[in-house]
Amino acid sequence: MDRDLLKQCLRYHGESLFNKLKCEQTENPDFQAVASDLCKATYERGEEQSNPLVEQFIARKADILFCPSWKTATAQEDEHEEEEAAEPYAIMPPLELFMEVSYEERRSMMYRDLEKGDIVVGRINNIREYGFFLTLLCMAGGLKREIEDLELSALCHVRELPSTGSHDDPLAYFQTGDLIRAAVKDIDRYQEKITVSLQPASLPPSSEQIKLGVITREELPLHYSRSVRAAADSTETYGYILGGCHGYHNPSVVDYLLEKVGISDTHPPSMMRGLQSNLFKEEDFASVIRKKQSASWALKCVRAGVDHFKHGRHVEAMNEYNKALEIDTNNVEALVARGALYANKGSIVKAITDFELALESCPDHRNAKKYLCQTLVERGKQLEEQEKLVTAEGLYRRALSLDDSNPEAQEALRKITDAMQKSIRLREEALAKEQDKAKSGPTSAEKLRKILKEEKRMKKKRRRSSSSSSSSTSRSSTSSSSSSSSRRKSKKKKKKQKRKAERANKRHRRISSRESRRSEEGKSKKDRKDKDEEELEWYPAPPNTSATFLNQTGGLVFGARDEEEVEERKISQLYSLSAASEEEDDHSSRRERKGRDREDSRTRKNSQSRSTEGRDMSRERGREDNRKDRRDSDSKRRSSLDDKSKRRLSCSSAELENSQKSASGNSAYKHPEARMRRNSSTRNSLDGGRIESRGRQDFHKVEEVMRRAEEERSNKNVGNHNEEGDTRPKKDLPANLLNIFNQIAQFEKEKGGQPKK
Amino acid sequence: MEGPSSRLSASQVKHVKLPGRRDSSGDSETDPSRNMKTHFRVCRFIMETGVKLGMRSVPVATACVLYHRFFERVSIHAYEPYLVAMSCIYLAGKVEEQHLRTRDIINVSHRYFNSGSAPLECDKEFWDLRDSVVQCELLILRQLNFHISFEHPHKYLLHYLLSVKSLVNRHAWSRTPVAETSWALLRDCYHGAMCIRHTPQHIAIATLYLALKSYGVELPVGEKEWWQVLCEDVTKADIDAVISDLLQLYDMEAKCI
Structure with missing residues (x-):
């Protein structure tokens, strides 16, 4: 029992409480220990009759009330109230303002309770050579009291001003009447003198972020302005202000304040004997019961699943297992059962994952271990067939580490190590032979370097071609480079290969598209670094990885659709050299886009045939969009969402881009002028764009040519728009256009990154 | 039971x-x-x-x-x-x-x-x-005719606690578990129908009052008592009524369970 607290209480309530305590707490050894001490306590007010019921209550509950563990709130550092717009709870004026406590009492209370580190706000009333004097207005942190009318004055010594530099007098920065926020440095309680400081070091650590010094009227604490209002208007009562506070209506005000006060709401205090927190058992809590229940429920499902499995109803069994895992994720039995089913069905990798998960949560599960061991060996054999000896060996070793007496695994491991040693020997021999052959020639490292260089050059070439011409050529060039080593193709693996090829295809495409963009805008260092990494990652295509199947199966897999895509990609590359980011998108979205593209083109056609004005507008828009596109294409590549939203625009602008390209192509020769024009065109509003573009027509003949070509094409589109859309005419673009594109690309490459050779 | x-x-x-x-x-x-x-x-x-x-x-x-x-x-x-x-x-x-x-x-x-x-x-x-x-x-x-949202004393009590806290010396306050006690009293008063008989402000004030009394915390007195300020219409009789209802609940615990 907290003796001091008890004493304080007894002093307040008098002897009658002590008698009741003695009566009620006879069986409490704690009380007996302190009782003798307490009877010496002085009773201040025995004469004022306090409520006997209350005393009875205190006496009965004394063991709870005065138990040291009852106090859960830790002595919190008085954080300073958030004065921001977000008022998490109602910040009220000090209570004594409403209580009208007498001047003397408040003044003495103030001197009693004010402490070093409290923050005050005052107005300068006098500046002397050794410092200035403040008339205190209000408290701004630490204590919260009403002090404006207490006529407190505080000295801020010149030493306590933060030095602003070597030169003049720091006091020169202050004027009489300035509002100052300062920290209390010292209080002389007898002489009633307060000194304050503007040094940040004088703040307590919890409020270091508070800025001391001159403040504006707006920065005055919220409770001060409220108390000023309340003092002026007697209708502003405590309850009225409370209801009007923004923070009072905060829906989570209770939670916020509970945390501030330091009361736990999940283990709430209670004076009821039956609700003491030590009476609550962990296993009665909802989460514990739910867990138990889920586990048993899941087990029931597993049992049903096993039953299905035994009768050969594998689908039903799988459903039950999945249900079990839905109810109770990581249910060990369900995982083991499902793994066994997977293994039975031949999905060995899935089986292994399940067993591993099961073992993770229950490392000693016998069945899981046994099954995992078996499946690992099985998987190892599969890998062996695929000639991935090292991986297979690893699997065998792992199987043995689970069960070192497994004969199958031992056998398999022995075999595989033999095979590996054999192949190593063979290779060594071959290597030795080769070295004999080329003794004077370069070492293997040099050779490798050479190969890499060769590859790099190839790629550069490819890149250039891809940036200027259609991607199909770039593809074919890749194929020529890599397909030479890929003639081994077994029927058995075909399915897998397909999948891999698909993936690789995607990746490849992405890379090539990225490259094409890079070649235009590869300016920043980081980009170049990225690319280097990419190149490294891209280079070596070992014989049995995905890259080899790339070109053999790609066409087969995708069939007509792929052709379509190629076509489309060609188009987009022709049109917008920089809009490559679109290419990353998966097929579905691309097709979707394609559909939209068609629609767009149809509408475009209409508008084109009707008026050139509309087209000019859209061109203007397209250009703007396009430029933006290029500027943040890097970030855009990542955020495909953004991409999608913009795609419509960029698509509609795609057609117009060739004209823009031509403009930038011109800019190779008339660079400054072109840029100026472009800038002005962005600045121009849409209707201004028409006049602008007309003027441009005069100046730039190339563009004129382009436009004519475009119109031509659009006319053609009108002709066959239904079946082909806009894919057809791009094929018969004039050859000189391609030349121009090449020039653009060339130029931009030179302008961009320095030549990479 | x-x-x-x-x-x-x-x-x-x-x-x-x-x-x-x-x-x-x-x-x-x-x-x-x-x-x-x-x-x-x-x-x-x-x-x-x-x-x-x-x-x-x-x-x-x-x-x-x-x-x-x-x-x-x-x-x-x-x-x-x-x-x-x-x-x-x-x-x-x-x-x-x-x-x-x-x-x-x-x-x-x-x-x-x-x-x-x-x-x-x-x-x-x-x-x-x-x-x-x-x-x-x-x-x-x-x-209940779909009248199912109620005003509770909880946020009153917490705001009152903060206000009262700044009347007291901070060291004395941090030594005294007034907040815990008043919160416990407030929670306990829901054991009986008293929680719907009294207004939320009165319950909040009464629990705070009882908690302060339990530890013998003395607050400065001005023209008005602190509880008069917190809620204009509360009287000493109201507070006593809430407290006696609450204390009855504690007696009941001994009888019921």
């Missing part, structure tokens, strides 16, 4: 919805103190369940108020009070935006009635129980 476990079984639940069940022992039917004891026990059940469900204080308070308001309108013999309590908990979770799952409520209650028992199987009994909880929720809603 007179074994609420026997009272709440799936078979019982069925005629829970039948109003006018008059089969309880006839001698104490009109005895209000008996009803009060039942309510006390049911509220204790709500409190305990609340803690086990991890409910915050305000939703628990709402559940209790829902319960008391419901039985203000209907006879305790018409409906199974524990089922009503479960539905009140469920509804309070919705009202105060701390969503609870019926499954958890049923699990915890089941364990409350049959302590140490294994959790219910998810079978017909469970689903029947769940159905009756949901049905009863609708019943409560209709009985």
